[in-house]
Amino acid sequence: MTIPEEVYQEILDRKNNPKxxxxxxxxxxxxxxxxxKKVGEEATEVVIAAKNDQxxxxxxxxxxxxxxxxxxxxxxxxxxxxxxxxAARIGKKSRIHDRKTIEDY
Incomplete structure (x- = not known):
């Protein structure tokens, strides 16, 4: 089991068995x-961190x-x-015009 899988399983367990x-x-x-809200905050922090420090x-x-x-x-x-x-995306090619933009939502 990979680390992400272990973390996911621990989160799933915490959902089913609150502590x-x-x-x-x-x-x-x-x-x-x-x-x-937390996902949004963390995504913003990733963007800022990418500009600052590895x-x-x-x-x-x-x-x-x-x-x-x-x-x-x-x-x-x-x-x-x-x-x-x-996996379905590996090797898949799409034209830039086929990609959705924020305006499409």
């Missing part, structure tokens, strides 16, 4: 809006991945589903 004083349990208790970038990326995993668990998305989607 008092656990930050992960706290996020699940507060719900989707809190989790989404050590900071590594740390903030780890924070973002953790919060993304919390979001995936909350929404019932498995790492296998993410792996399947990523």
């Amino acid at each position: 008092e004083g656990s930050y992960t349990s706290y996020l699940f208790e507060k719900g989707l809006d809190k989790i989404l 050590t900071e970038l590594i740390s903030e990326t780890s924070d973002l991945l953790y919060h993304l995993f919390v979001l995936l668990v909350e929404k019932g998305v498995t790492l296998d589903e993410i792996n399947q989607e990523m």
